[in-house]
Amino acid sequence: MAVARRDLERERHAGEVVWVTIPFGAIALLLVPLAVGINQDVLSRIGTGMLFVVVMLFGVLTAIRRTNIETPPQRDAIALLGIDPVAEFTGKTVASAVVLLVFEIVMSAVAVALYGLDISGWWWMLIVMPLTATGLAELGTISGAITASVQAGPALVPLLVTPLAIPLLLGATQTVVNIDTDGGNLSWLVLMAIVVVTLAIVGVLTARPLQETR
Amino acid sequence: MTTRGRLAWLDVAAVMAVVGALVFALMSPRVESQGDSARMLFIHVPTIWLAYLAFAITFVASLTYLVTRKLKWDLVAGSSAEIGVVFTTVAIIGGMIWGKATWNVYWTWDARLTLTAVMLFVYIGYLALRRAIPDPVARARRSAVLGILGLVQLIPVHFSVTWWRTLHQTNTFRPRDIQMDGPILAALLASVAAFTIVYAALLRHRYQLAELELDAHRAATAAEGPVAGDAVSAPTIGST
Numbered sequence: 001m002a003v004a005r006r007d008l009e010r011e012r013h014a015g016e017v018v019w020v021t022i023p024f025g026a027i028a029l030l031l032v033p034l035a036v037g038i039n040q041d042v043l044s045r046i047g048t049g050m051l052f053v054v055v056m057l058f059g060v061l062t063a064i065r066r067t068n069i070e071t072p073p074q075r076d077a078i079a080l081l082g083i084d085p086v087a088e089f090t091g092k093t094v095a096s097a098v099v100l101l102v103f104e105i106v107m108s109a110v111a112v113a114l115y116g117l118d119i120s121g122w123w124w125m126l127i128v129m130p131l132t133a134t135g136l137a138e139l140g141t142i143s144g145a146i147t148a149s150v151q152a153g154p155a156l157v158p159l160l161v162t163p164l165a166i167p168l169l170l171g172a173t174q175t176v177v178n179i180d181t182d183g184g185n186l187s188w189l190v191l192m193a194i195v196v197v198t199l200a201i202v203g204v205l206t207a208r209p210l211q212e213t214r
Numbered sequence: 215m216t217t218r219g220r221l222a223w224l225d226v227a228a229v230m231a232v233v234g235a236l237v238f239a240l241m242s243p244r245v246e247s248q249g250d251s252a253r254m255l256f257i258h259v260p261t262i263w264l265a266y267l268a269f270a271i272t273f274v275a276s277l278t279y280l281v282t283r284k285l286k287w288d289l290v291a292g293s294s295a296e297i298g299v300v301f302t303t304v305a306i307i308g309g310m311i312w313g314k315a316t317w318n319v320y321w322t323w324d325a326r327l328t329l330t331a332v333m334l335f336v337y338i339g340y341l342a343l344r345r346a347i348p349d350p351v352a353r354a355r356r357s358a359v360l361g362i363l364g365l366v367q368l369i370p371v372h373f374s375v376t377w378w379r380t381l382h383q384t385n386t387f388r389p390r391d392i393q394m395d396g397p398i399l400a401a402l403l404a405s406v407a408a409f410t411i412v413y414a415a416l417l418r419h420r421y422q423l424a425e426l427e428l429d430a431h432r433a434a435t436a437a438e439g440p441v442a443g444d445a446v447s448a449p450t451i452g453s454t
Contacts, residue, residue, distance in 0.1 A: 142363070146356045152346040159342060163335040164363060167370065198366055206359040209280055 003083065003091025008098060016065045017099050025058040025103065026110050033114065040116055047115030052172045055104050055132060056165050060158045062099050063140025070148070085207035089141055093203065096137035097130070104129045121179035128172050131192045135168040136161075138199035145210040167195045228408075228415040235408035238401035245398075251315035256401055258312055260409035261305035262330070267413065268298030269337065269368055276361030279354055288354035289428065291361050292344055293420035295337050297413060302334045325374040329367070336367050350428055 011017060032050050033043055070078065078088065108125065111117055143160045147153035171192035178185040235256065245252035275291035278284075309327065310320040321327065340360045347353035 142359065146343065146359055147346075150343075150346050152342075156339070156343055156346060159335070159339040160360065163332045163339065164367065166329075166332050166367075195366070199363075202359070202363055202366075206280070206362070209355045210359060212355065 001091065001094070003088055004094040004098075005091075007092060007095030011065070011095070011099055014065075017062055017103060021058055021061050021065070022103060022106050024061070025054050025107050028054050028058070029107065029110050029114055043115040044117060047111055047117045048176045049173050050115070051107060051111040051117075052132070052169050055100075055107055055172075056136065056162065056169050057158075058103065058107075059100050059133075059136040059165075060140065060161045062103060063096060063136070063144060063161060064154050064157045065099075069144060072149070075148070079211070085211040086204050088211070089145070089203050089207040092144070093134070093137045093141045093200075096140050097133045100133035100136055101129060104133055121176070124175060124179055124185065127189060128175050128192070131189070131196055132168050132172045135192065135196045135199060136165060138196065138203050139164055142199070142203050142206070142210075145207075148210075167191055171195070224411070224415045224418055228412045231404075231408035231411045235401070235405040238404040242398050242401040243395065248316055251312060254308060254312040254315070255398075256405040258305060258308045259402060260406045261301045261308060263406055264409050264413050265298050265302040265305055265330075265333075266368065266372065267410070268294045268301060268417075269333070269364060271417075272298065272337075272340075272361045273365040273368075276358035279358045280362075285350060285354055285428065286425075288350070288358065289421055289424040290417075291358065292341075293417055293424050295340050295361065295364075296420060297416050299334065299337050299341060301413075302330065302337070306330060306334065326371070329371040329374050333364075333367050333371050336364050340364060348431070350431060 029050065032046075036042060036046070108129070112119055139161045140157070143157045146160065147156050150156065171188045174188040175185040175192070178188065239253055239256040242253070242256075244250065271294040272291045275287045275294065279287035279291060306327075309330075313322065313327075314320050340357060343360060344353055344357050347356060
């Protein structure tokens with residue numbers, strides 16, 4: 001938890017997500033109606049999908065935010081302090097998940113306001129948003145560790161994270177879209193949960209070999 | 215038998231298998247509903263099977279590398295992924311051509327098609343990562359993690375036609391429910407066998423090339439690397 005607290009503290013001071021990523025995401029949601037037209041029926045139909053596309057693409061930005069990436073002296077300090085790689089993975093994932101959850105909440109409010117989304121089943125979002133945030137955070141942490149110290153790292157992370165995050169995007173969108181279907185959205189939630197658990201297992205098992213190469 | 219001898223034997227077997235599969239494919243009966251375009255089956259199914267096989271071998275080799283830490287497994291993983299990307303691309307392009315002939319569209323937002331394209335991008339990312347890391351050990355460990363993660367994507371691709379109602383037909387090979395004429399099935403199996411041998415030959419060649427690349431990298435770094443005592447310069451008399 002100390003690692004998570006430190007990352008969140010760094011983020012609070014830098015304000016990268018609050019001042020850069022969130023406004024950028026809001027602009028993206030604002031751009032969509034300009035591109036596809038301002039027909040309210042169309043916007044409310046595609047709104048949920050657009051919301052999660054923006055969450056996924058901009059979620060990658062939060063994974064490669066400056067406050068999530070360790071500089072070489074910071075990495076040396078972590079190694080010298082003997083911090084368990086699994087604890088480091090967990091801490092960084094928790095911090096990123098919290099940041100992403102804040103991002104998702106703000107983007108959802110913007111999407112509801114701009115696209116007139118139906119919010120009758122809003123409580124499903126209480127499950128969908130934390131699962132999406134956790135999955136994206138796990139992917140971001142793993143990809144961040146894989147590309148640490150690599151010159152092309154920031155350019156590589158989006159390519160690595162985006163295709164692997166597709167099950168999360170599908171799960172999140174379909175859960176919300178299928179709210180009226182009897183149990184139809186439950187299978188999508190199960191898919192999301194499986195992805196989150198699988199990523200957690202991979203992250204925990206590969207934390208040590210990845211830390212050794214940094 | 216020497217390595218070169220084994221290599222030549224595998225190459226000859228691959229060529230013979232491809233010729234044999236081609237004969238089977240051309241001799242197979244014409245499917246009335248689809249015409250000759252149905253023969254795309256003999257390319258499309260084997261290429262996607264090889265993509266699965268190649269990525270599954272990348273997964274196994276990545277896992278084995280992380281356990282044994284022997285670089286040869288990383289070379290196998292990287293070589294297999296490269297071949298897998300080529301075969302996935304061929305499978306997608308072949309599928310698009312076949313799709314145009316049967317569905318009248320090159321692309322449809324079908325679960326199998328979309329997830330196969332996503333799978334291709336996962337492994338393009340894997341290859342991009344390998345190119346970005348020059349150090350063989352760091353490259354091996356980091357790409358092994360991605361090689362393991364990639365398999366997560368492979369499972370939904372394969373089962374997509376079962377999980378979702380799709381335009382794409384269900385899996386071709388269902389041992390308990392084979393709905394295919396004998397000669398067509400024989401041609402398909404011959405084609406799958408031929409492509410598998412081609413994969414083995416390509417993997418062998420690519421692995422040998424990867425070994426040579428590794429040797430060249432080691433030689434280059436050994437030549438450039440600092441030598442003990444480099445920092446010490448000989449004292450010069452009379453200098454200030």
